[in-house]
Amino acid sequence: MRAYWETAVRGYRRYATYRGATFAGAFTNTIFGIMRGSVLLALLAARPHIGSYNSSDTLTYVWLTQGLIMVTYLWGWNELALRVVSGDVAVDLSRPIDFQGYWLAGDLGRALFHAIFRGIPPVLVGTLLFPLHIPLDPRRWLAFVASVVLATVLSFSLRFIVNLTAFWLLDYRGILNVATATWTFLAGLLIPLNFLPDGPRGVLEALPFAGILQIPVDVFLGKHQGLDLLGALAFQALWAAALLLTGRLILAAAVRKLVVQGG
Amino acid sequence: MVDRLATLTTYRRLATASMRARAQYRLTFGLDFAAQLVAGVSEFLAILVIFHHLPRLGGWSLPEVAFLYGLAGISFALTDALIGQLDTLGQMIRMGTFDVFLVRPLSGLLQVATSDMQLKRLTKAVQAGAVLTFAIANLHIAWSAGKLVMFAAAIGSGAAIFSGVWIAGSAIGFWTTDIQEVVNSFTYGGNYLTSYPINIFGVWTRRFLAFVVPMAFVAYYPSLFILGKPDAVIGLPALAFVTPLIAVLTLSVGLGVWRAGVRHYRSTGS
Numbered sequence: 229m230r231a232y233w234e235t236a237v238r239g240y241r242r243y244a245t246y247r248g249a250t251f252a253g254a255f256t257n258t259i260f261g262i263m264r265g266s267v268l269l270a271l272l273a274a275r276p277h278i279g280s281y282n283s284s285d286t287l288t289y290v291w292l293t294q295g296l297i298m299v300t301y302l303w304g305w306n307e308l309a310l311r312v313v314s315g316d317v318a319v320d321l322s323r324p325i326d327f328q329g330y331w332l333a334g335d336l337g338r339a340l341f342h343a344i345f346r347g348i349p350p351v352l353v354g355t356l357l358f359p360l361h362i363p364l365d366p367r368r369w370l371a372f373v374a375s376v377v378l379a380t381v382l383s384f385s386l387r388f389i390v391n392l393t394a395f396w397l398l399d400y401r402g403i404l405n406v407a408t409a410t411w412t413f414l415a416g417l418l419i420p421l422n423f424l425p426d427g428p429r430g431v432l433e434a435l436p437f438a439g440i441l442q443i444p445v446d447v448f449l450g451k452h453q454g455l456d457l458l459g460a461l462a463f464q465a466l467w468a469a470a471l472l473l474t475g476r477l478i479l480a481a482a483v484r485k486l487v488v489q490g491g
Numbered sequence: 492m493v494d495r496l497a498t499l500t501t502y503r504r505l506a507t508a509s510m511r512a513r514a515q516y517r518l519t520f521g522l523d524f525a526a527q528l529v530a531g532v533s534e535f536l537a538i539l540v541i542f543h544h545l546p547r548l549g550g551w552s553l554p555e556v557a558f559l560y561g562l563a564g565i566s567f568a569l570t571d572a573l574i575g576q577l578d579t580l581g582q583m584i585r586m587g588t589f590d591v592f593l594v595r596p597l598s599g600l601l602q603v604a605t606s607d608m609q610l611k612r613l614t615k616a617v618q619a620g621a622v623l624t625f626a627i628a629n630l631h632i633a634w635s636a637g638k639l640v641m642f643a644a645a646i647g648s649g650a651a652i653f654s655g656v657w658i659a660g661s662a663i664g665f666w667t668t669d670i671q672e673v674v675n676s677f678t679y680g681g682n683y684l685t686s687y688p689i690n691i692f693g694v695w696t697r698r699f700l701a702f703v704v705p706m707a708f709v710a711y712y713p714s715l716f717i718l719g720k721p722d723a724v725i726g727l728p729a730l731a732f733v734t735p736l737i738a739v740l741t742l743s744v745g746l747g748v749w750r751a752g753v754r755h756y757r758s759t760g761s
């Protein structure tokens with residue numbers, strides 16, 4: 229357990245080194261929050277209620293998702309793929325610690341850093357500029373934190389699988405780009421899943437991507453209460469477990485064909 | 492003149508070589524196109540979903556917003572394809588690879604731009620072109636010679652404005668490579684902004700976009716003239732006619748910042 233903890237701490241510190249980049253990233257997330265918020269405000273002026281969202285729910289959605297982009301690392305996580313391409317993955321595989329667990333621990337440490345420095349600042353700015361819906365109930369916050377942790381594990385399980393394709397493909401970037409573009413939409417970053425017509429909405433809400441942004445935000449807004457809340461968290465946990473397992477199977481297949489040269 | 496021609500030929504040669512290199516990884520090449528297509532289509536889907544809930548956004552109908560989106564999208568795609576590689580300037584400076592460009596008898600800007608020509612970036616132009624076609628088919632524009640000229644000028648001017656902003660922003664890398672991502676707010680952010688009618692943004696944002704970072708001239712002002720709509724910034728739709736002038740100005744400022752950056756540049760010292 230100690231090894232995983234230390235790995236997580238290293239994951240946090242690794243990102244803490246780049247202060248300027250962190251500031252620049254948070255700045256950009258904020259600017260996009262303002263733009264997305266303005267576009268949806270124009271929509272809300274004409275239609276204050278869409279799906280189960282009122283105006284402040286929608287604006288809160290915009291800002292929370294801007295804050296969650298880096299926590300769940302929606303775009304371009306390729307650390308594992310780079311280790312595969314360089315061959316360093318052989319070192320990772322020979323560590324006396326579970327391979328997937330090792331990467332997950334590092335990713336959770338990273339997520340904590342991004343939550344504090346890339347997640348909270350844009351949302352604070354959003355709170356100043358727009359009428360957001362911020363709950364005061366501590367239980368709500370607790371459920372939200374749990375949901376964000378699950379969302380991070382869920383997104384990690386997807387990123388882990390995509391990165392593993394580097395074992396088979398000379399250039400993993402194509403797959404990574406397609407995956408990123410696809411789940412940016414399916415997770416609901418461009419438009420809340422709530423706003424979609426019923427048919428497509430039902431489909432997207434059943435896919436794992438709904439657990440990355442939509443569910444944490446809905447938990448924050450109190451759209452899930454009591455048993456329904458447990459159901460929402462279970463949805464995230466079950467998808468995460470299934471995808472982590474799939475990742476392990478793919479890893480096993482990759483290791484079987486892996487040849488380590490030299491030494 | 493001969494010099495200019497030689498530069499263009501060199502640009503073409505470097506660009507082609509770089510594109511061929513990309514095409515060697517066939518699967519990635521194809522997947523990159525797919526990724527760009529998915530990204531472009533989802534952007535427009537988001538607009539369609541908005542119009543699923545209301546008939547007009549800030550007084551603009553779906554075909555009108557589609558016109559704006561298509562026009563801005565084509566300009567952005569051209570810029571991205573020609574100089575999008577500038578995004579890697581920070582990395583080149585950190586690794587010291589930019590120095591190699593400086594000792595060659597060719598513009599550094601041109602060499603960075605052609606260091607990795609990604610044809611996939613034109614996918615966005617095709618997708619935006621399709622949206623524009625849909626818009627024009629549904630708009631019943633009374634085309635005149637003036638409007639046609641404005642249309643052509645809008646695409647070129649839009650690309651020049653995006654380029655000017657992109658070059659100036661990237662050149663910040665010569666002073667500090669730390670905060671490079673801020674540039675994304677202006678380049679990709681600019682693309683997002685120009686896809687929507689400017690009147691949905693606050694008054695000061697509008698003025699900022701019209702007179703400071705002139706994104707309002709990318710698609711908004713030319714579209715006002717072509718579609719015959721009123722101006723929401725200062726009530727002067729005739730500003731559409733200064734678009735090419737603004738474009739030349741923005742591009743010149745961008746190139747000026749770049750030259751100042753290169754003069755300031757002292758390498759990483761390793």
